[in-house]
Amino acid sequence: MTPFTPLTYDALTIGEEFVSDTLLVTPEDVETYAFAVDDHHPWFSGASPFGGALAHPTFAGNQALRLRHSRYVVHAGLHAKMQFEFLEPIRVGMRVRSRGRVIDKYVRRGKQYMVTEFVTEDDKGTPLVRGQFTQMLIPA
Amino acid sequence: MAIAPPLAIGQELPPLEKELTQRHIDAYSGVRVRSIHTDEAWARRKGFRTTLAQGMMSTAYVSEMMTALLGAGFVKGGSMSVAFVQPVYAGDRLTVRGVVKELRAEAGHTRVVVDVWCENQHGHKTAVGTASGLAP
Numbered sequence: 001m002t003p004f005t006p007l008t009y010d011a012l013t014i015g016e017e018f019v020s021d022t023l024l025v026t027p028e029d030v031e032t033y034a035f036a037v038d039d040h041h042p043w044f045s046g047a048s049p050f051g052g053a054l055a056h057p058t059f060a061g062n063q064a065l066r067l068r069h070s071r072y073v074v075h076a077g078l079h080a081k082m083q084f085e086f087l088e089p090i091r092v093g094m095r096v097r098s099r100g101r102v103i104d105k106y107v108r109r110g111k112q113y114m115v116t117e118f119v120t121e122d123d124k125g126t127p128l129v130r131g132q133f134t135q136m137l138i139p140a
Numbered sequence: 141m142a143i144a145p146p147l148a149i150g151q152e153l154p155p156l157e158k159e160l161t162q163r164h165i166d167a168y169s170g171v172r173v174r175s176i177h178t179d180e181a182w183a184r185r186k187g188f189r190t191t192l193a194q195g196m197m198s199t200a201y202v203s204e205m206m207t208a209l210l211g212a213g214f215v216k217g218g219s220m221s222v223a224f225v226q227p228v229y230a231g232d233r234l235t236v237r238g239v240v241k242e243l244r245a246e247a248g249h250t251r252v253v254v255d256v257w258c259e260n261q262h263g264h265k266t267a268v269g270t271a272s273g274l275a276p
Contacts, residue, residue, distance in 0.1 A: 086214065
């Protein structure tokens with residue numbers, strides 16, 4: 001059982017780690033993402049230079065962004081910064097998982113922020129996407 | 141699928157136009173109660189005039205622009221660093237722009253670095269940063 005607690009600045013610890021559930025990348029998920037961002041590149045539904053259909057490069061971003069939801073009840077937040085490195089394509093049929101670690105938290109101009117680094121991997125542990133994001137916490 | 145080189149520093153990329161409907165945001169974020177992205181009453185309670193798009197949707201638009209430029213060299217070997225400087229609301233219309241900033245040799249390829257940004261229908265920048273990838 002996961003004991004969920006409200007996310008607060010004070011509750012966050014630099015160095016704490018998160019792991020997502022594993023997601024099977026289905027054609028339907030890839031199609032829904034393509035609709036959401038209005039990008040219907042042919043590689044998302046057919047052949048690609050990498051041998052088969054791919055997900056959008058940013059497809060797994062939400063899996064990473066929601067890592068903190070694996071432990072905390074998140075009242076509201078705003079995304080301030082995002083960094084991606086696309087190491088390998090995310091292919092349809094892969095099972096992907098993201099791991100993250102809080103690397104900083106700070107207050108600037110009265111606003112509270114947390115910084116998380118993450119990696120999204122396939123089921124063999126191959127890194128697919130690395131990155132870092134900064135989220136502003138909106139107090140309850 | 142990619143724009144043919146040669147590329148030049150200062151070259152403007154073809155802009156993208158994006159209409160952000162609530163339906164797009166719902167598909168991106170998943171509909172949840174007490175979400176500033178999909179629950180209008182909650183968004184207003186948090187001080188916003190209506191629901192907000194996820195900032196990361198703008199990274200997807202930049203990714204589309206960079207894939208159009210570099211193809212597989214962005215999908216594998218690309219990178220991006222973006223700051224979200226203004227909220228994007230449901231119903232906004234974004235223009236995604238890029239200008240080639242730097243061309244540098246990297247492991248037998250040319251890394252293309254692009255200044256990227258998104259503007260809303262009022263001409264205000266909503267996201268700014270850089271993206272890069274390997275030229276074909």
